Every structure is written in C-alpha cells, then in structure tokens.
Amino acid sequence: MxxxxxxxxxxxxxxxxxxxxxxxxxxxxxxxxxxxxxxxxxxxxxxxxxxxxxxxxxxxxxxxxxxxxxxxxxxxxxxxxxxxxxxxxxxxxxxxxxxxxxxxxxxxxxxxxxxxxxxxxxxxxxxxxxxxxxxxxxxxxxxxxxxxxxxxxxxxxxxxxxxxxxxxxxxxDATGAELGGALKNVMAIACGAVMGAGLGESARASLITRGFAEMNRMALALGSKPDTLSGLSGFGDLILTCTSPQSRNYSFGFALGNGADFDRNITVEGAATARATLQKAQTLKIEMPITQMVVALLDQKLSVREAMNELLARPPKEE
Missing domain, CATH: 3.40.50.720 (NAD(P)-binding Rossmann-like Domain)
Structure with missing residues (x-):
C-alpha cells in the first residue's frame, strides 16, 4: 500500500x-x-x-x-x-x-x-x-x-x-494519547527554563515527576484510561522532551531561563498549548501549578526563580 x-x-x-x-x-x-x-x-x-x-x-x-x-x-x-x-x-x-x-x-x-x-x-x-x-x-x-x-x-x-x-x-484511547503528546511540551518548557536558570538536575527531576502528575489529572478528567499516560505517548515522550536539547520546547525553555534569544521561526507547540491547557484546567477546576507558572513565564509576569519559589511555597500535601 x-x-x-x-x-x-x-x-x-x-x-x-x-x-x-x-x-x-x-x-x-x-x-x-x-x-x-x-x-x-x-x-x-x-x-x-x-x-x-x-x-x-x-x-x-x-x-x-x-x-x-x-x-x-x-x-x-x-x-x-x-x-x-x-x-x-x-x-x-x-x-x-x-x-x-x-x-x-x-x-x-x-x-x-x-x-x-x-x-x-x-x-x-x-x-x-x-x-x-x-x-x-x-x-x-x-x-x-x-x-x-x-x-x-x-x-x-x-x-x-x-x-x-x-x-x-x-x-x-485517542484522548489520552493526544493529551500526553500535548502536555509533555508544557513540562519541557518548564524543565528547560529550570536548567537554563541553573537551578539544577534535582529541580528538573521534581518538575518531571510533578508535571507527570498534572498531565494525569487532566487526562483522567477528560476521560482517558488510567494507564495510557504511563506509556510511550505520555511518560516516554515526557522523559525524552524534558532531557534533550534536541527538543524545541526544552530549548525554548532553556533560552527563557538564561535570557538568551530564541529563533522565532522555530515552531514551539508548548507555548500555545500551555495557554490552552491553563484555560481548560480552570474550566475543569483542576490544579495545574506548573502549567500556570509556564504561562506566567511566557507572559513575563515572573522570573524562573520567582516561579520556582512559588511552587516551593505551595501548602504541604500528600503525594
């Protein structure tokens, strides 16, 4: 064929x-x-x-x-x-x-x-x-x-x-697969920003883990199967995109974190997706603090360190 x-x-x-x-x-x-x-x-x-x-x-x-x-x-x-x-x-x-x-x-x-x-x-x-x-x-x-x-x-x-x-x-589970591919780009921007700002590998690992929790919250609220995001379309893509400079979203976040210029001709899907995700999360009344911080970075309302401090200052909770 x-x-x-x-x-x-x-x-x-x-x-x-x-x-x-x-x-x-x-x-x-x-x-x-x-x-x-x-x-x-x-x-x-x-x-x-x-x-x-x-x-x-x-x-x-x-x-x-x-x-x-x-x-x-x-x-x-x-x-x-x-x-x-x-x-x-x-x-x-x-x-x-x-x-x-x-x-x-x-x-x-x-x-x-x-x-x-x-x-x-x-x-x-x-x-x-x-x-x-x-x-x-x-x-x-x-x-x-x-x-x-x-x-x-x-x-x-x-x-x-x-x-x-x-x-x-x-x-x-098309819903889960498309959400995994979309939301990991938002988390990749966050991880790139953390590394660009020199906040360290431990901070990145925390963002990947808690970002995965955010992704699952939205996917489940929209009817995805519980195990879909644990596969290639979610967890697999998240790990790759959040750890490699080959990722456009990660590289864009890295530039945000260290104040460097980024080529505007390069498509960064995670930027529009972050805004769309935050709107959807607010409608569904889902907590997505990392996504919220990414949008704040995009809108230049917070620096990377200020965004990280806000995340660290959130009330203690059970994992």
Missing part, C-alpha cells in the same frame, strides 16, 4: 524516509512549490532535515490533489491543522493520522478532535510518542503510539505504519 504525508517539515520528511525504506510508496506534500522542486533536484530536504537522502519511492508534490492514498499522515503544526484540513475537502473521507502534538488555542481541542470537527466522515487517528525526526531519518530504532477509537481500523493502520526502525504500539 502507498501512503501520503501532508507536510514536509522535519518530522513529515523523516516518516516519509522511514516508510519508503520499509517498502512503501510515499507521496510527500509541501505547499511551497519551489521547495518541492529543490527537493526533487537534490533528493534532500536540506532546509528541514539536512543530510538525509530521500529514497526514489518518495513522490514529491505541492498539489494536494496528488494525495490520493486512503491513509494520509498530517505532519503540520497543531495550530495550523484546522486551516489546512478546511482547505482540503478531498481528504475528508480518508484515514487521517495526526502527527502533531498540542492543544488548539482557540478551541481547546486536540488533533483528533480537530479532525473530527473539520472532517466528520474521516477515520481520525494520532501517531505520537518519544521521537526526534533526525533519529527516525537515520534509521535509528524508535517506538511510537498509534491511537484510534476504531479498533478494527487501528489494527490495519498499525500494520501499514510499521517500518524496520519504527515499532508501533496501538491503543484505542
């Missing part, structure tokens, strides 16, 4: 390479035709994934009408997902697999919810978990979670997305 990928950023390109090397024919779409022409000529996405060669069985296109496969991976930023889908009605009857992580700022919806909202006749799913595009493109071993409420479609989709270096685990 062939597979289409909408979005030729680093992650979309890396998935295209992995699936193509696994024997799939892949159509990779980007809206910038000049970028597509360059990629055709060089067989490389030098702007997003330098050094990674594109196999011959990857077709490159800027015409969304070329995405004719039944399975389409949506590798676009979370805050653009609704707009992209709204402009591509031909995709609405297909199996649409979100490969982005976050919560939409305007609606509070996750990727699967956005797909359901814009394309109600589609079969929505999400592919998420601890993964860096550069690792996948190099053929390094990576395990991901595939979530879809339709269990029959889920098993077929799992088989189609497996590749030599990609091990795919499945779950029917």
């Amino acid at each position: 062939s597979i289409s990928i909408l979005g030729a950023g680093a992650f979309g390109t890396s998935l295209a390479i992995s699936l193509a090397l696994g024997g799939r024919d892949v159509t990779l779409w980007a809206r910038d035709n000049s970028a597509i022409e360059t990629m055709r000529d060089t067989r490389e996405n030098a702007a997003r994934l330098p050094g990674a060669k594109l196999p011959d069985n990857i077709k490159l296109t800027s015409d969304i009408g070329d995405l004719t496969d039944n399975i389409v991976l949506l590798a676009v930023p979370m805050q653009r997902l609704r707009d992209v889908l709204s402009k591509a009605p031909a995709l609405h009857g297909k199996t649409l697999v979100a490969c982005c992580k976050g919560i939409e700022l305007t609606t509070g919806e996750g990727p699967v919810e956005v797909i359901r909202s814009v394309a109600p006749i589609a079969t929505p799913a999400i592919l998420t978990g601890p993964s860096f595009a550069a690792d996948i493109a190099k053929g390094l071993p990576t395990a991901l979670t595939l979530a879809c409420d339709d269990e029959t479609a889920l098993k077929d989709l799992q088989a189609e997305l497996m590749a030599p270096n990609l091990r795919i685990y499945r779950t029917s």
